[in-house]
Amino acid sequence: MNTYTEVLFDEMPGQGGSLGVITLNRPAVLNSLNHTMIHAIYKQLRLWEGAEHVKAVLIRAAEGRAFCAGGDLRLTYERIKSHDPVMTNFFRDEYQLNRVIFHYPKPYIALLDGITMGGGVGISIHGSHRIATERLLFAMPETGIGFFPDVGGSYFLPRLAGRIGYYLGLTGARIASDECVQIGIAHQKIARESIPALMNDLIHQPLAGDPKAAVSRIIEAYQVSLQPSLLISEQKVIDYCFGEQTIEEILAALKNSNQSLCQEAVSALEKKSPTSLKISLKAMQEGANMDFDACMRQEYRLVTRFLQDHDFAEGIRAVIIDKDQSPKWQPGTLPAVSSDAVAHYFAPLAEELA
Numbered sequence: 001m002n003t004y005t006e007v008l009f010d011e012m013p014g015q016g017g018s019l020g021v022i023t024l025n026r027p028a029v030l031n032s033l034n035h036t037m038i039h040a041i042y043k044q045l046r047l048w049e050g051a052e053h054v055k056a057v058l059i060r061a062a063e064g065r066a067f068c069a070g071g072d073l074r075l076t077y078e079r080i081k082s083h084d085p086v087m088t089n090f091f092r093d094e095y096q097l098n099r100v101i102f103h104y105p106k107p108y109i110a111l112l113d114g115i116t117m118g119g120g121v122g123i124s125i126h127g128s129h130r131i132a133t134e135r136l137l138f139a140m141p142e143t144g145i146g147f148f149p150d151v152g153g154s155y156f157l158p159r160l161a162g163r164i165g166y167y168l169g170l171t172g173a174r175i176a177s178d179e180c181v182q183i184g185i186a187h188q189k190i191a192r193e194s195i196p197a198l199m200n201d202l203i204h205q206p207l208a209g210d211p212k213a214a215v216s217r218i219i220e221a222y223q224v225s226l227q228p229s230l231l232i233s234e235q236k237v238i239d240y241c242f243g244e245q246t247i248e249e250i251l252a253a254l255k256n257s258n259q260s261l262c263q264e265a266v267s268a269l270e271k272k273s274p275t276s277l278k279i280s281l282k283a284m285q286e287g288a289n290m291d292f293d294a295c296m297r298q299e300y301r302l303v304t305r306f307l308q309d310h311d312f313a314e315g316i317r318a319v320i321i322d323k324d325q326s327p328k329w330q331p332g333t334l335p336a337v338s339s340d341a342v343a344h345y346f347a348p349l350a351e352e353l354a
Contacts, residue, residue, distance in 0.1 A: 007037045008062075009044050014203035017055035020048045027064030032072045033119045035090045041123065042097045049105065055207045056107035056215060058199070059123060067112050067136075068120025073145070077316040080307060091150075091303045094119060095296045095353060098152050102126040102292050107215040109202070112136045112180075113192055122151025125185060126292075128212050131219060132177040132186035133195070141172035145319050146273040146311030146327065148280040148302055154287030155295040160184050162235050163242035169280055170242070170250070171268040178226040190222040198222050234261050241265070245285075247277045247334055273311045273327070274334045278342050286346075298346065300353035305345040 008023040022041060024031040041059075048054040061067045071094070079087045101108055101123060108127030116124060117139045124130055140149040140157070149157060149169040157165030161183045167173065180186040190198060198219065207214040231238070241253040241262060251269060254262040269277065279302060287295045306312045310330045318327035331337055 004036070004040050006034070007040050009040075011054065012199075012203045014205075016206035016208060017053050019199075019203045020044070020051075020054045020057040022057065022059040024059070024061045024068055027062050027066070029072065030066035030069035030115055031061050031064070031120070032069055033094070033123070034072045034075060035086070035093065038090070038093050038097055042093065042100060045097075045100050045104065049100075054106070055211060056109060056202065057104070058109040058111060058202065059127075060111040061114060064114065065135075066115035066120070067110075068117075068123065069115050070118025070120055073316050073320045077313060077321055080313045080316075087307055088304055091307075092300060092353060094122065094151065095300055098122045098126055099293060099296055102152070104128070107207070107212050109215060109219075111195065112138075112177075112186060113195070117141060119151055121153070125156055126152055129215055129219060130186040131198075132180050132189045133192040134177055134189070135192060136177040136180055136186065136189075137174055138176075138180050138185055139172055139174040140169050141174075143170060143272040143276040143280055144172050144315065146276050146313075146315030146329065147306055148276055148283055148299075150299045150303060152292065152295060152299070154283040154299055155290070155292050158284045158288035161232070162239040164231055164235065164238055166242040166281070166284055167231075167238050167265065169284055170247075170272070170277060171265050172272070173265075173268070175231065179229045179231050181226055182229040182232055187216075188219050188223045189226060190219070191224055194222045230261070234259065237262060247274075247281055250281075273315060273329045274331055274337045275309070275311050275329070275341070276315075278334070278337050279345050282342060282346070297353045301347065301349055302345050304349055 006026050008025050010021045011018040012021055026032060048057055107129060109129040110124035110127045111131050112124060113133040114135045115137050140153055142149050153169055157169040164183050177189050181189050201218045205218055237257055237259055242250055244250045244253050254266045314327050318324055
């Protein structure tokens with residue numbers, strides 16, 4: 001259907017219409033998203049939205065370790081360092097794609113079979129159906145690169161069970177498929193070997209009446225049982241510690257606990273960008289009471305400022321480019337990040353996200 005090689009589009013005809021299939025096809029770089037892919041997916045979703053013969057959309061990845069590990073950070077670094085204004089356009093278009101997915105009127109099925117982080121979360125979690133396989137590994141690791149949990153993170157993270165979303169968004173903790181289902185990141189877990197049969201049913205079974213409910217019934221036939229979740233078992237202490245109102249208070253509460261999860265969280269937080277931590281917490285606190293589109297407008301304000309400041313480029317350098325794992329944050333301590341500095345990130349822009 002298209003001339004792209006990094007993202008493929010197919011229509012698979014069946015009973016009552018076709019299944020539109022998006023396949024991410026950059027396995028060598030864990031299907032990381034670039035601007036061309038963002039544009040292509042946006043355009044195709046808009047076409048399928050108005051196509052009566054397309055009954056649902058499924059997004060998946062080509063064979064490899066990842067569904068999508070996020071944005072192309074090497075390219076991001078190069079463009080930040082060269083002061084390329086195109087980077088702001090990239091995030092604007094990515095956030096517009098996230099909005100299209102959130103409001104998509106047809107079933108949007110994300111098949112999460114492998115590493116799913118950052119931008120990969122943004123093109124999956126806002127859809128009507130999120131399916132995990134045993135290979136799913138989820139994280140929002142942005143605070144570790146001097147950034148914040150974007151692509152709608154300020155909306156979906158505070159809406160997860162208790163304060164687990166705050167824990168994930170601030171620490172960047174990685175979690176597997178069973179926990180993803182139990183806390184609401186994914187809706188169902190299926191065995192990877194069931195994917196061909198599930199795809200066949202989605203193509204050939206009718207989705208008349210309520211298409212989203214029909215898709216849910218089809219997927220439910222392939223559900224597998226889940227193992228007990230460590231996060232759920234630790235939710236009481238997570239809720240208590242991450243229910244505090246400032247990063248300093250969260251750290252103090254964590255340090256007062258002798259539970260291993262809390263000590264690991266302290267170790268993780270102390271390595272993150274102080275600016276990122278304070279802004280990420282405020283973004284989630286604000287986002288908990290905002291609708292999705294308002295969250296995306298807020299995130300566009302934040303990313304515009306992050307692209308202008310030090311820590312985002314420095315975080316990518318330390319983790320992705322030089323791999324020395326020793327970022328030099330500016331400021332380097334939490335007390336040095338003033339409330340005025342944080343407020344600056346949230347201030348309205350001359351040109352807001354449309």
